[in-house]
Amino acid sequence: MIARLIEVRETKNRGRGVFAKEFIPKGTIICFECRQCRVLTADELGFYQMSEKEKMALLDWAYRKEDGTFVAPCDETRYLNHSCNANILGTDYGFDIVVENIRKGEEATYDYRDFYDEVKMPCYCGEKNCCKVVDFKHPISEELRHFWAVKVNAALKLVNQVSQPLKEELKKKSIFLPLHP
Ligand SMILES: [Zn+2]
Numbered sequence: 001m002i003a004r005l006i007e008v009r010e011t012k013n014r015g016r017g018v019f020a021k022e023f024i025p026k027g028t029i030i031c032f033e034c035r036q037c038r039v040l041t042a043d044e045l046g047f048y049q050m051s052e053k054e055k056m057a058l059l060d061w062a063y064r065k066e067d068g069t070f071v072a073p074c075d076e077t078r079y080l081n082h083s084c085n086a087n088i089l090g091t092d093y094g095f096d097i098v099v100e101n102i103r104k105g106e107e108a109t110y111d112y113r114d115f116y117d118e119v120k121m122p123c124y125c126g127e128k129n130c131c132k133v134v135d136f137k138h139p140i141s142e143e144l145r146h147f148w149a150v151k152v153n154a155a156l157k158l159v160n161q162v163s164q165p166l167k168e169e170l171k172k173k174s175i176f177l178p179l180h181p
């Protein structure tokens with residue numbers, strides 16, 4: 001489930017994307033895997049019979065977690081594009097957080113390198129630190145983990161200072177805002 005602060009629009013070169021309808025401050029919990037998000041096993045998906053091309057197409061609507069299952073988000077979350085310098089990152093709390101202020105009209109992005117997919121996905125994010133090819137390699141390099149951790153920790157410190165549109169929804173899944181992150 002993604003907070004209703006976004007809209008789906010066509011990007012220049014990456015199909016549809018998610019854009020901020022209003023300013024979204026750093027520290028906003030923007031999405032999480034809610035009870036309406038579908039979780040599928042590799043067998044249910046017929047993943048092992050898929051061609052590389054089909055596995056690539058899967059990235060358009062699902063992502064793979066460490067336990068090998070696939071999550072098909074219930075809503076526009078699926079249109080979040082990858083960036084190597086994403087303004088949304090995952091946390092250890094079961095939610096994703098905005099790590100850089102997102103201006104009105106700016107595209108919201110997530111770092112797919114956090115996922116456990118198997119294909120190699122060329123990246124055209126255009127960021128200075130672009131990895132060029134997202135290969136979903138794990139464990140994540142020390143350097144990248146550090147890059148994420150600095151951003152996520154700074155954003156978590158703001159969690160109780162910005163308005164949290166998903167607060168009630170998170171509670172339904174027993175996810176509470178960390179008090180002293
Ligand atoms: Zn959901």
Ligand SMILES: [Zn+2]
Binds near residue numbers: 123
């Ligand atoms: Zn990139």
